[in-house]
Amino acid sequence: EAQVTQNPRYLITVTGKKLTVTCSQNMNHEYMSWYRQDPGLGLRQIYYSMNVEVTDKGDVPEGYKVSRKEKRNFPLILESPSPNQTSLYFCASSLSGTGVPPLHFGNGTRLTVT
């Protein structure tokens, strides 16, 4: 089944403890992206990747890192999480980073930083 898989679905951590949220897609998509969704603020893009080894900042990149060493994987790294990074995170992929192919989203990771 074609899908975007995020892990974990739920994560509770403490301030400053490094964490990684994994994202994997099995559709051979070139484009991958991370969003965070907060009440009243909608979906905001954190980072995106047009292809392997090509990443760029979205609208809210501060406090996050990403890497794209393989086409299928696009992990989101929080080196030193803070409470303001408590949010619902979504990974998405599409065939290419341009044009209008539909975005495929994962089921989300709900992160709580205390």
Place this chain on the structure above:
Amino acid sequence: LAKTTQPISMDSYEGQEVNITCSHNNIATNDYITWYQQFPSQGPRFIIQGYKTKVTNEVASLFIPADRKSSTLSLPRVSLSDTAVYYCLVGEDTGGFKTIFGAGTRLFVKA
């Protein structure tokens, strides 16, 4: 991306047809119109896309008038499970790095 305007929320009853209109007065020649659906605590899901006239799939229909300054997503005979947020996106790059999701329309279907 063209700016879009859609209602913040709508209520409906099971079995009714629901039409959600999106205004996009500044739509450009190369822009497509794409709709996504998001259930609570899930990622948005692509439901339909069109350029002009009418598009229909197993989930919805999309009506686009000749001037393309608006579009209407039509959901036939909604059920409780259609309660979700519906996003209208307009642009020539709505599947990639320029994708911007607005506030969407929150549809609430009542029994």
